[in-house]
Amino acid sequence: MRILVVTDAWLPQVNGVVRTLDTLRTELERSGHEVVMVTPDSFRTLACPTYPEIRLALRPGAKLAAMIEAAQPCAIHIATEGPLGWAARAWCRRRGLPFTTAYHTRFPEYIKARFGVPLTLSYAVMRRFHDSSSRVMVATQGIEDELAGRGFRNIGRWSRGVDTGLFRPRPEARGADGPFAHLPRPVFLNVGRVAVEKNIEAFLTLDLPGSKAVVGDGPQLDEMKRRFPAIHFAGPRLAEDLARHYAAADVFVFPSRTDTFGLVLLEALASGLPVAAYPVPGPNDVIGGSPSGALDGDLGRAALAARAIDPALCRAHAMTFSWEACTLQFLDNLRPFETGGRAAA
Known part of the structure; x- marks a missing residue:
């Protein structure tokens, strides 16, 4: 299966989201799937306020649409709620195609800590982003319970793994x-x-x-x-x-x-x-x-x-x-296009 993953968080950023997605790509390819990554390095970007190492894509809509159509994926996963995520969401909605999302980061709490924005406002934006998703993937039961309590729907589990060969007692x-x-x-x-x-x-x-x-x-x-x-x-x-x-x-x-x-x-x-x-x-x-x-x-x-x-x-x-078990969870949560075909232009 050809899987297209859209993410605003990508290398050379160093964080858990990037490490998770990079490992997911490796595990999916090891299992015989083809993975197409849509990341900020294919777009003109600007630095994220207060986080200059994070680059945000500028007006990505037309180019992102062309990239998706050229990739002809069987399934689309939107990993983040940034400019690329919103543009991919809009593209899928216009075409009536299913997509999945993930809730990697508690942005409402981050935004409140940095700028004082009320949680109710930020969670309303997050809820709108994920409401169209066929499956909102979360890593833990605690986050699932919290999001369900805030009105999120279609939540599924996608846990995490660790490379026990790299990270070991030394x-x-x-x-x-x-x-x-x-x-x-x-x-x-x-x-x-x-x-x-x-x-x-x-x-x-x-x-x-x-x-x-x-x-x-x-x-x-x-x-x-x-x-x-x-x-x-x-x-x-x-x-x-x-x-x-x-x-x-x-x-x-x-x-x-x-x-x-x-x-x-x-x-x-x-x-x-x-x-x-x-x-x-x-x-x-x-x-x-x-x-x-x-x-x-x-x-x-x-x-x-x-x-x-x-x-x-x-x-x-x-x-x-195990990363293998986590990858199987991810695949179980995907919603491939029912046509059996690919995303059409």
């Missing part, structure tokens, strides 16, 4: 040549965008023994470096380098209250790193009743409790999350 990473060899132990680590919506300050202000380290880039990175000079900011890391940073730490601290899943939680667990987080959607769904993490309304207390968790339990829990 004893050598904790040695003299490891990335945190110069830091006092224990090392409490956070990986993610350094941004207000990630609640990063809740981690940086904790009173914890040892050291705190942050891996990632973001609009608040320079400000946080100035305000918290004692914190080790490692900047963005990728692939093997990122995996070594996980494996070199002692506890993973996840301060976000707004993530729909938190792929970094799985990456940490697969690396043998206990998780400390708030008991909110995302951590609640990933950790659940597993002994691999400590969830507490007091994040500092959770971080200290996580130190006592056996890393082997963390690794074992991560091994239950």
Whole structure:
């Protein structure tokens, strides 16, 4: 099957949405499907306000329509609610063709944190975007319940997986040549965008023994470096380098209250790193009743409790999350065109 995926989030951005979609493409192609990606790098773009690393397509309608028609897909999945997502939605609606969407990011909470826009207004926009979708894919039961309570319909599960070959315990990473060899132990680590919506300050202000380290880039990175000079900011890391940073730490601290899943939680667990987080959607769904993490309304207390968790339990829990199973969920949620043919011009 030829599957067309439209996304406003794409490489070289470094975030969970991009990693998820890139892995999905790989898994689909491995299963014999053809994947056509429609991304901002095919369009004229401008920088997203407050997020210059995110590029937004300018007036993509006509070019996007030509790309879809040239691809002749059997199914269309719209991954994001940006300019490309809205243009693809409009194209499908004009032609009466089914499409699926995904709710990767809690944009209403992000927009409220940055600009003070009321949640009711933002959720009304999100609900309108997804109302025409044949299936709104969400990663967890917690997010499904939340969206259903806000009037979203046609919700289906699309979980996440982790590359347990890349993200694994690496004893050598904790040695003299490891990335945190110069830091006092224990090392409490956070990986993610350094941004207000990630609640990063809740981690940086904790009173914890040892050291705190942050891996990632973001609009608040320079400000946080100035305000918290004692914190080790490692900047963005990728692939093997990122995996070594996980494996070199002692506890993973996840301060976000707004993530729909938190792929970094799985990456940490697969690396043998206990998780400390708030008991909110995302951590609640990933950790659940597993002994691999400590969830507490007091994040500092959770971080200290996580130190006592056996890393082997963390690794074992991560091994239950398979990208193969996630890809099958995605395929089950798709709505191929009933004609058996392709999208016609």
